[in-house]
Amino acid sequence: MFANLTNALDFQAKALVLRADRQRVIASNIANADTPGYVGRDVNFKEAMSAALDESNTSSAPRLTASTSHARHIPLQAQTASLGSNSLAYTAQTQPAMDGNSVDMDRERANFVDNSVRYEATLRFINGQSKTILSAIQGQ
Amino acid sequence: MSMFSIFNVSGSAVSAQAQRLNVVASNLANADAVAGPDGQGYKSRQVVFETVPMGSDASSGVRVNAIKESNEPLRRVHNPSHPSADADGYVTQSNVNPVEEMVNMISASRSYQNNVEVMNTAKTLMLKTLQMGQ
Numbered sequence: 001m002f003a004n005l006t007n008a009l010d011f012q013a014k015a016l017v018l019r020a021d022r023q024r025v026i027a028s029n030i031a032n033a034d035t036p037g038y039v040g041r042d043v044n045f046k047e048a049m050s051a052a053l054d055e056s057n058t059s060s061a062p063r064l065t066a067s068t069s070h071a072r073h074i075p076l077q078a079q080t081a082s083l084g085s086n087s088l089a090y091t092a093q094t095q096p097a098m099d100g101n102s103v104d105m106d107r108e109r110a111n112f113v114d115n116s117v118r119y120e121a122t123l124r125f126i127n128g129q130s131k132t133i134l135s136a137i138q139g140q
Numbered sequence: 141m142s143m144f145s146i147f148n149v150s151g152s153a154v155s156a157q158a159q160r161l162n163v164v165a166s167n168l169a170n171a172d173a174v175a176g177p178d179g180q181g182y183k184s185r186q187v188v189f190e191t192v193p194m195g196s197d198a199s200s201g202v203r204v205n206a207i208k209e210s211n212e213p214l215r216r217v218h219n220p221s222h223p224s225a226d227a228d229g230y231v232t233q234s235n236v237n238p239v240e241e242m243v244n245m246i247s248a249s250r251s252y253q254n255n256v257e258v259m260n261t262a263k264t265l266m267l268k269t270l271q272m273g274q
Contacts, residue, residue, distance in 0.1 A: 016269075020143045021198055023265070027146045027258050028200045031153030034160075034251055035189040035202050043198075083198055105254070116261050123268055130273045 005133055012126045014052045018045065019119040021083040026112045029091075029103050036099035040091035042111070048087035143269075145199045146262040150255040152192065152201030157252040159204050160187045164245045167236045174224050175214065175232035182234035183209040184241070210235055 022043040032038040068075060093102040167184045175181035190205035212235040220229030 017142070020265075023262065024142060024146055024149070025198045027149050027262065028194075028198070030254050030258050031149045031202050032189075032191055032200060033254070034157075034247070035191050038191050038200075041198070083196075088197060109254070112258065112261065116265055119265055120268060123272060126272060127274075 005136075008129055009126060009133075011053070012122055012129065015049060016119065016122045016126065018043070018048050018052065018083065019115060019122060021048075022115050023112070023119065025088070026108055026115060029108045030105070030112065033101070033103045033105055033108070036101060038101050038103065040103045040108070041088055042091050043083065044087045044089055048083055051087060143262055143266055145194060145196075147259060148194055149199050149201045150259045150262075152194075152203060153255040154252055154259075156187075156189060156202045156204050157248050157255065160248045161245065161252070163187050163207060164241050164248065167241050168238065168245075170234050171236040171238050171241070173234045174222075175234075179232060181214040181232050182236065183214075184212070184234065184236040185209055212237075 022045065025041050025043055029040040029042075032040075066075065091102055091104075091107075094104045094107065163185050170182040173182045185207050187204045188206045188208060189202050192201045192203050193199075194201045214235050215233045216230045217233060218229055219225055219231045222231045225231050
């Protein structure tokens, strides 16, 4: 029964982890904006998110397991999403540079702000849902 | 928490850009330096950046791989009254191009600012995450 309460939270939690990963990827691009030969990377969020959801729906073998010493121990479920290497792509050069660097600073900054707004939105969804659950528990 | 590595990534970039700024400062300071008696003047220096993988596939920092001296010929200026002038009246000076160095300085300072902003945003997001559920 309790799982039904927290299912919606799990979805947002996965989205939050993937947003944090994307933030890291964009930070790496901005850090390497002046490195010769660096090729920028970005996350295909749709693919990464559906991969994370598929993983939890059809998880025959959870990656993280806790040892159980009693028949009535409840096994731990692996709930964390992670960025698979197939959802990490390379960015194309918008304006070819002599040093082979494909980072477009305007695009990266826009992506960075976009991603932080979406991260905060996900955070707000989590806060709202946890408040809903809390008021349902308290029944007032 | 995976966002902590943003500080490592942007921190490495900030320190690399600071080193670049340092090299620009010494180039500009020596722009008018005159060659000594051995004829060896100051040669302008440039940093070479290199990507450093940090832990996972998704995060990569940056570091200064090498500081290379420019191979441009030293500048020779006709100034017979100068105490260091040679028999033909020429003075050998450094090969620093001040215009190039100023452009380099602006580029380094912009990149520095960008990375500081990235760290600030990451910090704000993490503080908000800590308040989750309150």
